[in-house]
Amino acid sequence: MLIAMIIAFAPMDAARAAGAGTCTGQFPNPITDICWSCILPISIGSVRLGNLGDQEDIDNPSSPLCSCGTNPTIGLTVGFWEPARHVEAVRKPFCLVSLGGLDLNPGLPSPEGARYTHAEGDGDGGAFYQAHFYVNPVLFYLEAVADFPCLERGSFDLAYLTEVDPLWGDDELTLILNPDAVLFANPASVAACAADCVAASAGFGIPELFWCAGCQGGLYPMNGHVPYHLGGVRTAVLMAQRLTAKMHRELVAWGWHGQRGLCGPYFEPVMDKRAYKTQLTYPIPNTTKEAGRCCQPFGRTTVLWGAGKEYPVRGEDFAFMLFRKRNCCVGY
Incomplete structure (x- = not known):
């Protein structure tokens, strides 16, 4: 696995890296750091079951029966909603927050991450972050649900580093993707x-506004440059959206939901942003249920x-669990 190779060849161990002021982190504790209610609701056909806390959901296939x-x-x-990424x-660069602050x-x-002010001196500023994409099928490797065929199989592993991707730090090269x-790039859009x-x-x-990242601004360009930094949490959420969209555009991430996803994943080069939810796991796990x-x-x-999820030095890097919408056909 890639993680095993990283640990074997890293120039310093995780304990030393965790003590460094510039690279800190913590492996996500599945008991205390993951909000398990995000899996809900569970549905059969269009009927939603066990929806504690009135969790949001998108439309499911209408028929309760399927064939594959x-x-x-x-x-x-x-x-x-499967916690899988x-x-x-x-x-x-190369600071692996979710591996306990391992400095690869x-x-x-x-390029180093940075925050900067604009030349106009208007008080507004931008930022640049590196980002990492992990495979994390936590339900499978914890064996929380035994013999359930809809779970992705695998273990926690590092799948993508933007530090080795020349497109992540260059706006012009990103246009290739x-x-x-x-x-x-116009006022109306x-x-x-x-x-x-x-x-x-x-x-x-x-979904029709696929170039938008909601309250975080624009999804384009799909790189680490943000011209409007208004807080670390907000910018980190935008990085999570951009990197996930980039993985879809590169066909590394696929669609797993809807009628098309019942019999397995499918190519989805334009990400359906409704198919993902995020939960902050570092620096302060967001496990408090606000409005359920x-x-x-x-x-x-x-x-x-x-609010209150960012603090100086050790709390300026961020990690998120991604819950993706999953529909599947459970055969008899």
């Missing part, structure tokens, strides 16, 4: 994101839940 395979297997249509935004530092040149960004912010704060974002919920759909404002 060349020789069709009849089964039940099940839906839930982990994203972190860091200031120091392989000697490769990579998202040339459609030029279509939305930017203003439309206000409606996406309102929709995401009340429920889920508007501790996970937030992509694009929701951070004003209500992000």
